[in-house]
Amino acid sequence: MFQRLRDIRQPVRLTIDGEAVTADAGDSVMAAILASGIASFRRTPQSGAERGPYCGMGVCFDCLVTIDGRGNRQACLAVVREGMVVESGGARPAIGGP
Ligand code: FES
Numbered sequence: 001m002f003q004r005l006r007d008i009r010q011p012v013r014l015t016i017d018g019e020a021v022t023a024d025a026g027d028s029v030m031a032a033i034l035a036s037g038i039a040s041f042r043r044t045p046q047s048g049a050e051r052g053p054y055c056g057m058g059v060c061f062d063c064l065v066t067i068d069g070r071g072n073r074q075a076c077l078a079v080v081r082e083g084m085v086v087e088s089g090g091a092r093p094a095i096g097g098p
Pocket of ligand 1: 052053054055056057058059060061062063064074075076077
């Protein structure tokens, strides 16, 4: 579905859902996830519907993932970092939720 438009120039190694992935320095986490073949980033707490990035600019919150153990991070606004650990399904329900 998604593919890189150019080769990786400055490789950055990270882990996405337990898989070692190489991204390019400056890539957003969203780009790295999509390039790894994952399109569903999380499921909604209410219905369990799959969600993926929509706006790509920090507005829709449909790209929430867990980054280095911190949930509810917007993948479209985070930049990849060497050794970063990313987990899809990052949406955590609000306080008092399931
Ligand atoms: S894709 Fe919309 S906030 Fe990240």
